[in-house]
Amino acid sequence: MNPSTSTRVVRGACPHDCPDTCALKITVEDGRVTKVQGDPEHPPTHGALCTKVSRYAERTYHADRVLTPLKRSGAKGSGQFVPVSWDEALDDIAARLKAIAARDPQAILPYSYAGTMGLLQGESIAARFFHRLGASLLDRTICSTAGGDAIAATYGGKIGMHLEHYADSQLILIWGSNSIASNLHFWTFAQEAKRRGAKLVCIDPRRTETADKCHQHIALLPGTDGALALALMHELMVHGWLDEDYIARHVDGFEALREKALAWPPARAAAVCGVPEAVISTLARDYASTRPAAIRLNYGMQRVHGGGNAVRLIALLPCLTGAWRQRGGGLLLSSSGWFRHHRNSAMLERPDLLGGRPSRTINMSTIGDALLHGGSPDFGPRIEAVVVYNSNPVAVAPESRKVVQGFRRDDLFTVVLEHFLTDTADHADYVLPATTQLEHLDVHISYGHTYALMNRPAVAPIGQALPNTEIFRALARRMGFDDPCFADTDEQLAEQAFTGIDLAALHTQGWVRLPVPELPFADGGFATPDGKAQVVVPGWGVPDYVAPYESVQSAPSLAQRYPLAMISPPARHFLNSSFVNVASLRSIEGEPLVEIHPDDAAARGIADGALVDVFNERGRYRCKAAVNGRARPGVVNGLGVWWRKLGVQGTNVNELTSQRLTDIGRGPTFYDCLVEVAPA
Numbered sequence: 001m002n003p004s005t006s007t008r009v010v011r012g013a014c015p016h017d018c019p020d021t022c023a024l025k026i027t028v029e030d031g032r033v034t035k036v037q038g039d040p041e042h043p044p045t046h047g048a049l050c051t052k053v054s055r056y057a058e059r060t061y062h063a064d065r066v067l068t069p070l071k072r073s074g075a076k077g078s079g080q081f082v083p084v085s086w087d088e089a090l091d092d093i094a095a096r097l098k099a100i101a102a103r104d105p106q107a108i109l110p111y112s113y114a115g116t117m118g119l120l121q122g123e124s125i126a127a128r129f130f131h132r133l134g135a136s137l138l139d140r141t142i143c144s145t146a147g148g149d150a151i152a153a154t155y156g157g158k159i160g161m162h163l164e165h166y167a168d169s170q171l172i173l174i175w176g177s178n179s180i181a182s183n184l185h186f187w188t189f190a191q192e193a194k195r196r197g198a199k200l201v202c203i204d205p206r207r208t209e210t211a212d213k214c215h216q217h218i219a220l221l222p223g224t225d226g227a228l229a230l231a232l233m234h235e236l237m238v239h240g241w242l243d244e245d246y247i248a249r250h251v252d253g254f255e256a257l258r259e260k261a262l263a264w265p266p267a268r269a270a271a272v273c274g275v276p277e278a279v280i281s282t283l284a285r286d287y288a289s290t291r292p293a294a295i296r297l298n299y300g301m302q303r304v305h306g307g308g309n310a311v312r313l314i315a316l317l318p319c320l321t322g323a324w325r326q327r328g329g330g331l332l333l334s335s336s337g338w339f340r341h342h343r344n345s346a347m348l349e350r351p352d353l354l355g356g357r358p359s360r361t362i363n364m365s366t367i368g369d370a371l372l373h374g375g376s377p378d379f380g381p382r383i384e385a386v387v388v389y390n391s392n393p394v395a396v397a398p399e400s401r402k403v404v405q406g407f408r409r410d411d412l413f414t415v416v417l418e419h420f421l422t423d424t425a426d427h428a429d430y431v432l433p434a435t436t437q438l439e440h441l442d443v444h445i446s447y448g449h450t451y452a453l454m455n456r457p458a459v460a461p462i463g464q465a466l467p468n469t470e471i472f473r474a475l476a477r478r479m480g481f482d483d484p485c486f487a488d489t490d491e492q493l494a495e496q497a498f499t500g501i502d503l504a505a506l507h508t509q510g511w512v513r514l515p516v517p518e519l520p521f522a523d524g525g526f527a528t529p530d531g532k533a534q535v536v537v538p539g540w541g542v543p544d545y546v547a548p549y550e551s552v553q554s555a556p557s558l559a560q561r562y563p564l565a566m567i568s569p570p571a572r573h574f575l576n577s578s579f580v581n582v583a584s585l586r587s588i589e590g591e592p593l594v595e596i597h598p599d600d601a602a603a604r605g606i607a608d609g610a611l612v613d614v615f616n617e618r619g620r621y622r623c624k625a626a627v628n629g630r631a632r633p634g635v636v637n638g639l640g641v642w643w644r645k646l647g648v649q650g651t652n653v654n655e656l657t658s659q660r661l662t663d664i665g666r667g668p669t670f671y672d673c674l675v676e677v678a679p680a
């Protein structure tokens with residue numbers, strides 16, 4: 001071995017917006033990351049990584065990384081920039097923000113999501129900065145608030161089964177989740193259950209790679225899950241398959257639910273869901289008679305008008321059968337609520353720095369409209385500046401035409417902290433180079449397991465990149481924010497992040513398991529005030545089926561013009577819009593495409609591989625048609641989320657999606673969208 005060669009292994013955590021939050025082992029040779037692997041000791045990760053993150057070094061060392069601050073040199077949205085020094089960029093940004101803040105700080109909007117899920121590089125110094133500034137608040141709804149608020153109202157928190165316990169199930173309903181693509185480490189446990197004789201049922205409009213590997217695939221119409229859940233309850237009720245004892249002791253409001261569900265015999269739901277009646281009655285029988293029975297619910301099914309009500313209904317199923325009594329029984333949508341007594345959000349984010357000033361809230365899911373609205377009394381001041389970090393709204397937010405138009409406003413001052421020149425960064429006045437997970441410190445919680453993790457920096461920042469925390473510290477200094485909290489280092493922030501989690505163990509082992517009970521609700525004990533699962537929620541009443549805004553049944557005249565329901569679920573080798581620019585991953589995904597059923601394709605003269613236009617009143621998206629057996633009749637699947645500039649004619653699927661919001665949680669309705677498809 002060359003004596004000058006040094007090899008180290010650094011413990012990290014995957015930063016991506018994914019339930020799995022893997023523990024990483026990062027090999028560094030001569031100051032360069034050469035390998036990113038899963039930690040074999042961390043039970044959820046069990047040594048395995050997805051294809052994307054095993055290529056994380058390719059992303060970090062990508063030739064297109066933004067490595068210096070950039071200042072716009074062309075027209076808004078042109079993506080033309082010149083490099084400038086950090087001092088020049090930060091001085092100018094601070095001066096511009098100060099001038100706006102002097103009129104009304106609420107004209108400044110932070111826009112961020114989960115590009116990294118790290119608690120430090122997410123909302124720590126950044127949140128302190130915007131709170132101190134008195135900027136508008138951002139309602140971070142773009143992914144999960146419909147289902148998240150619904151499950152929290154039902155169980156008292158975003159809490160549920162242990163990931164590892166799925167291996168002990170005998171029946172798993174994989175509901176609204178393409179687990180192989182988006183929750184791979186759950187899939188390992190589901191496969192273990194399968195080997196032990198479990199039946200796996202996939203409930204998803206699309207025949208996904210997960211559906212391929214399940215025993216049964218129920219391809220219901222998008223947005224009809226609530227009707228299916230009600231019919232399952234109907235069957236449990238009329239056949240006497242309820243766990244009356246569990247219900248009496250641990251469920252509030254059951255009688256009101258009984259009344260609703262008895263109106264939903266399988267035949268009625270079959271007509272709404274577009275699946276045979278017998279499939280529903282058989283599913284009910286299987287769910288009632290198999291022990292232990294588990295549901296892995298995921299956010300794919302709540303991006304529709306009735307997403308919140310559907311989650312409330314499905315969350316009650318294991319309470320009606322008492323499935324919670326057994327290990328391997330119950331339901332998981334999100335585990336993030338288990339961390340609620342351990343994470344010190346207020347300490348990291350310091351909402352107190354607002355100091356009682358008025359705070360207008362902007363919903364990130366309707367950023368298009370928000371940027372285009374003027375200063376009206378009900379809206380508040382016109383948005384004059386946006387600071388984007390950890391997000392790519394121009395690609396991922398619905399109704400792109402309006403989002404693009406908003407970001408192209410000449411009078412909007414836009415700063416984007418990024419790794420790459422994304423569609424959003426192309427619209428910036430300044431792009432600031434941010435470090436990746438291999439270059440900075442962070443701590444993590446998870447929404448798919450119950451371990452806290454630490455990510456140690458493996459290498460020094462590349463080029464002039466800085467962690468988000470450091471960028472906001474530097475901006476705070478220039479704004480004259482002298483509160484000592486702006487001087488906290490990342491190490492100090494990591495110490496502030498948690499209570500009751502062994503920081504020393506996080507440092508040495510990289511991860512720590514939370515003390516969550518083995519069978520959390522075997523004997524009730526939900527996190528609601530009376531410890532019972534809640535049917536009735538004040539303000540929301542009893543959960544019911546809420547039809548999609550846009551479907552053949554609920555909007556027949558719209559459906560005459562646009563008869564196909566479009567969903568736009570994630571592509572396996574991208575993560576939302578991240579990784580689309582990594583050539584090796586993009587080559588696996590091929591090209592932007594829309595999957596269409598052979599009958600729907602034939603009726604339109606569309607051959608497999610043909611270039612098509614997908615369109616509705618909101619926009620037009622050009623891509624390739626895939627007649628590959630994955631789409632059911634009447635539904636097309638526009639896999640997401642391509643960078644617009646890497647798509648055909650600079651468009652992506654969000655040209656078509658709408659800014660209408662979910663029944664609960666003010667979330668987006670990406671999968672509630674009628675379209676027509678025609679040869680291009």
Ligand SMILES: Nc1nc2c(c(=O)[nH]1)N[C@H]1C(S)=C(S)[C@@H](COP(=O)(O)OP(=O)(O)OC[C@H]3O[C@@H](n4cnc5c(=O)[nH]c(N)nc54)[C@H](O)[C@@H]3O)O[C@H]1N2
Pocket residue numbers: 017018019143144175176177178179181182183203204205206208221222223224225298299300301302304567569570571572573574575576671
């Ligand atoms: N590879 C990969 N992994 C990811 C992501 C990614 O983009 N790529 N995204 C990450 C993110 S941001 C999240 S939030 C999580 C969860 O990610 P989600 O986006 O929730 O992904 P899935 O769990 O796969 O759920 C999507 C599935 O729901 C199905 N679906 C769509 N509409 C309906 C419906 O009305 N009813 C039902 N039953 N199913 C429906 C889709 O066909 C798809 O198979 O995963 C994360 N993991």
Ligand SMILES: Nc1nc2c(c(=O)[nH]1)N[C@H]1C(S)=C(S)[C@@H](COP(=O)(O)OP(=O)(O)OC[C@H]3O[C@@H](n4cnc5c(=O)[nH]c(N)nc54)[C@H](O)[C@@H]3O)O[C@H]1N2
Pocket residue numbers: 017112113114115116121142143144389390391392393395396397417418419420422434435436437468568569570575576577578640641653654657670
């Ligand atoms: N049509 C359709 N649209 C969708 C979805 C869908 O299923 N269909 N899914 C929706 C969902 S579930 C979600 S969660 C949203 C996600 O939308 P976003 O949260 O915007 O996620 P990404 O598209 O992955 O963009 C994250 C960006 O953050 C950057 N980033 C990562 N780490 C860091 C860092 O440390 N510092 C800085 N400054 N930047 C960083 C990445 O380079 C990337 O460009 O998209 C939504 N949009």
Ligand SMILES: [Mo]
Pocket residue numbers: 017142143144
């Ligand atoms: Mo998400």
